[in-house]
Amino acid sequence: MEQPRDGQLLAHQAQLALWEALRDGRLRDGQFLSMAQLVGLLDFPIAAIREAVKQASAQGLLSALPKRGIQVMEAHPEAIRECLDFRMALDQEGARRRIRIGNLEGLDALRERHEGMRNTAETDAAKDLxxxxxxxxxxxxxxxxxxxxxxxxxxxxxxxxxxxxxIQNSRPFLQDRIFSAMEEHLAIIDAIENRDVETAIDAIQYHCDQTLRWWGIT
Known part of the structure; x- marks a missing residue:
């Protein structure tokens, strides 16, 4: 009776390992690899990896291609546009709801982090920036x-x-874009703090437009 639970645990752990490999760039956009290569990279049994790939495919992160292997999502212009547009819509609704119910806890800490990063980006080009x-x-x-x-x-x-x-791993976050992105985020934070829904919505739209422009998508 323990085997199904063990299998579910391994599948869950394999999924977390796959997510981490996608986040940290060990798996890059458009990359092709075999199931055996993925097993070697993540160091989990093939059954657990197959389940993780199934979950990732359902979310559009990977594609399982018959006789070709597995391909990581490609960061092509349409994918970038759709992902940013999707995030913008959720950001706008999240801001609207936070302002409506007055749930602004944590906003001061966000402001502090963003101001610190903006000031650092203005003068520092450290490797880990x-x-x-x-x-x-x-x-x-x-x-x-x-x-x-x-x-x-x-x-x-x-x-x-x-x-x-x-998508972010496919292109370095350059110092000048870090500075402008922090400025755009601070404008969003200002609007939320002032409980100004219309300005917050517009600031989120502007941030999305500027991000698309930075990616060369108009």
């Missing part, structure tokens, strides 16, 4: 997603967050 900046960048989007207060919407956000990680 992009990694730090992505964490700060995601902290606002996560905050807005938490404001949705809906398990289905937050699950959809989490899946899209993984797709965004693949």
């Amino acid at each position: 992009p990694t730090q900046a992505i964490k700060v960048d995601l902290s606002l989007h996560d905050y807005l997603a938490e404001g949705l207060r809906n398990s289905h919407l937050t699950a959809a956000y989490a899946a899209n967050r993984m797709r965004m990680a693949i």
